[in-house]
Amino acid sequence: MTAPTSKRDYFYNYFEDNKDRLLSEYFEFLRFETISAEPACAGHLRACCAWLCRYIEKLGLAAKIWETGGHPLILAGNPPADPAKPTVLLYNHYDVQPVDPLALWKSPPFEPALIGDNIFARGASDNKGQCFFVLSALAAMLARDSSLPVNVKLLIEGEEEYGSSHMYDTLEQKKIDIGADALYIVDAGLRSPDEPAVTLGCRGIITLTIEATGSSIDLHSGEHGGTVYNPNHALVEILAKLRDSSGRITVPGFYDRVRPLSYDEANELCFDFDENQYFEAFGAKPTGGEIGFGPLQSAWIRPTVEINGISGGYAGEGFKTVIPAQAIAKVSCRLVPDQCPQEIGSLVADFLRRQTPPGITLKVTVEGGIGKPVRTRTSSKATQAAAQAYAEVFGKPCKYVLTGGSIPISEALAEASGAEIVYLGYGLPEDNAHAPNECFSISRIKQGMATIGRLLEILGA
C-alpha cells in the first residue's frame, strides 16, 4: 500500500509549532527515576504517575490512578464514550529498566541529554518516548477539534519492566473496564528507521531454573575427581540433550501444538534478512536455527530453548581446581501459537529430570513471568489502520513482521479487552533499551505522533 504523506502534515506542524514545550515536557517525564525493580524508587514511580495523571487531565482527558498493590497504573480516556465510534485501547508503561552499569553511561541516565536529533536517557525509548508521542498525538487532535475521532482508553502501567505482576489482577479485581475494539501495544519497534512495519505478534515465554547438586561442599578435583559425579558435567550433559544436531528441540511433545503459518501469514510476513547488516550490528552469524528455517523464521515462528545463564565452580581469572557442590542454569523457552507456557514448562522439566545421572540431585523449578504467544490477523481493522497510518507517515508500503520477544501482559490484555491486538512503535535495535546510553530521536517522536494520530483518524473515519 502506498500513500501520500500529506496527511501526516498536521501532526508534524503541530510538533514543530510546539517543539520547545513538548521536548521540555518529555524531558520532565524522563527525569523521574522510575525503576520498577528497585524498591528505593517507589516514591519516584508514584510521583511520576501523579505527574502523568495531571498531564493527561490538562490535555482535556479524564485520568485516574489505580492502586495495584505495587506501583500504580493509570487509566485515562475521553468519556463519555460515543457508542457510534470504535473504542481504542492504547497501552504504554512509565516504569524503566535499572541503569547498571552506571559507569558506562556517557551522561546521567535521568538527566536527558539532547545531542543532535537524539535524546539520551533511561526510558527515552522504552517506553517513555513512545508513551509521550501517544499523548502528543492526542494533544494535537484535542487542540484542533476539542475531541477525539474515536473512544480512546489509555492504559499506562508502572511494572512492565518488573513482570507486570499486579496489573492484570488489578484490572480483574477492580472490574476496570478496558473493553475495546482495537488494542495497540505501543511498546514495539521497527527493524530499521526507514522501513515501516506493523508487528503482528510476539512469542510466549516460560523460564526454568535447574540446579544440579553432587556434594555438600566444594571438593578438590584431584582428590575427588573420578570418585564423584561433577555437577558441572551433569549439567552440561543434561542441557546438551535439549537439542539434536539439526537444532531441533528433543523434548517429547514440545512441537505438538505449534500451529503452521496460515496462507495469509506465509504470504504477508516479511522474512527478509541481511546477513552482512546483522553481522555488522551484532558480530554474529545467523547459525542458531533449525535446519530448514531461515534466520527470522527461527526467531519469529519457531519456538526455542535458550540457556540464558550457566554457572558452576570457578571460571574467573586463574584457575581453581574445584568440583563445585552445585551447578546452576537458567533456561527460557520462547513459544509460538498455540503452545501453552505451563505445559511446555512441565514437559521440559520432566525431560530434564529424566536425564539426571546417578549421584546427582537435580532440582528443576518452573518460574513465574509466564507469557503466552500472540499472533494477530493482518485482515483486522486494527491491523489495517496501523499499516495505513505507517504507510502515510513513511510514504511507502508498510510491511508485516513479528517479534521474537515476549510481552507477557499483551495476551492477557487482548483477552480482557476483547480487542484485536496490534504491536506498534518506533523502538530501534540501536536504542540501547535495557542498556547504558538508551536513546530515542526527535524524528521518531514526530513520526510516532503522526502515526498514532492518523491511526485514530483512520479508525474514526
Place this chain on the structure above:
Amino acid sequence: MTAPTSKRDYFYNYFEDNKDRLLSEYFEFLRFETISAEPACAGHLRACCAWLCRYIEKLGLAAKIWETGGHPLILAGNPPADPAKPTVLLYNHYDVQPVDPLALWKSPPFEPALIGDNIFARGASDNKGQCFFVLSALAAMLARDSSLPVNVKLLIEGEEEYGSSHMYDTLEQKKIDIGADALYIVDAGLRSPDEPAVTLGCRGIITLTIEATGSSIDLHSGEHGGTVYNPNHALVEILAKLRDSSGRITVPGFYDRVRPLSYDEANELCFDFDENQYFEAFGAKPTGGEIGFGPLQSAWIRPTVEINGISGGYAGEGFKTVIPAQAIAKVSCRLVPDQCPQEIGSLVADFLRRQTPPGITLKVTVEGGIGKPVRTRTSSKATQAAAQAYAEVFGKPCKYVLTGGSIPISEALAEASGAEIVYLGYGLPEDNAHAPNECFSISRIKQGMATIGRLLEILGA
C-alpha cells in the same frame, strides 16, 4: 608389617619435654602472613624465610636463602656430606593459601588459636605444620647426637601455592645440588588419623580454558533467540562430548599411554572405600567413575577430565533473558603414568576445536601449571623406610595408597635429585587446607616428628 612403638618414644619424650618452646616456635612460624599469591605479602614471605633460615641454623645445620626471582627458597642440611651415608632430600613449603573468605574464620588466620589438641591458623597443616615437625625431628636428633644419621638436605620453597613457578628454574640455573638417594615430599596426608599410609604417587595435571564466542555484544534472547547460536549451548554441547555414557573420555588417543597397574601395585595398593563414611564427610556418592572402576581406582589410577568452572550469561537471582556474547569454561585433566600433560593438552584442545558449531568462535588455551604424573615403587628403600617408620609410630601395619591430587613440582624434583620419591605427611581431609579455619593437631606434630625421626634413623642404620 607390625612393629613395636617403643622406637618412637625418644621423639615423643623430646616433644613433651620441650612442648611449650616448640609450640611457641610453631606459632611464631604461623604468624607470618606468607600468602604467595598476594603481592602485598612479599615482605612477609621474605621475613618468614629469614626467620626460618636462622631457626635452622640454630638447630646446628647450614642454611642458605636462594633468590628465585619470586619468593626465595631455602636449602639447608648437615654438611659436609658423609659419602658412607645415604642422602635424604626433604621437601616442604613455607607459603600458604589466601585466606578468603575471611568472614568465615572463627579466629584470625594469622593468630594461631589452640583449642584442645587443635591449632587453628592458615598454614597450620599445609604446610607449616608439616615443615615444623620435620625441623623438630632434626632438632631432637641433633640434641641427642649432635649429628644426623643420614645426609639431610632440606628444600623449603615459598611458591608452592602459587605454582612453584620459579623454583625449578632456580635449581637448574644456579646448579643447586639437590642430588639425593631418597626424596620425601612432606606435603601429603592420611585418609584417616588412625590409618598409617605411604603415598606412592600422584596424578599429573593439565588445564585448559575454553571460550565460546557468538556475538560482539550480549543479545536479547527473544529478539535473537533462534537466529544466533547461543554460546552457552555451544559450550555445553562441546563439553558434553568429552565423555561417553560409561564415563569414558572420548578424546582420541587420551588413554594410549595409560600404563596398567603392575603386579605389585595391584596387590599392594589399598583401594578400600567406605561409601557411608564418604557420604557423611562430603554428602556425595561415588558415582563419578568409569564403569568397571571403583571409587578410589577412578580417583587414583584413572585419568579424568573435569569442568572446574563454567560461566555464561546470568545465573544469579531472578532472570535475565540474555544470550551472552561469550561463555567460558575451565577444564582440568588429571593424568596417570605414562600420560604426558602437554600431549594430552593438545589432544583435548584439538578435540574440542573439532566440535565447534557454525557461527561460534572457539578459543581453547592450554594453560601453564603443568604437572606430570608420578608413581613410585613399593620395593624401594625410601618407600620401605617410610612404611616402617609409620608402622612403628602407629603400632600397626602401614598401607600403600595414592593421591588423586597433583604436586606438579614433585616429578621435576625427583628427576633433578635422581632420588626415589615418596609422598608422606599427616594432613587430613578435615584440616580445611585451602579453606577457612585450617587446623592441625599437637598429636600429629608429635607423630610427624617421630615418623621423620625414625625414617632417617632407619635409612641411616
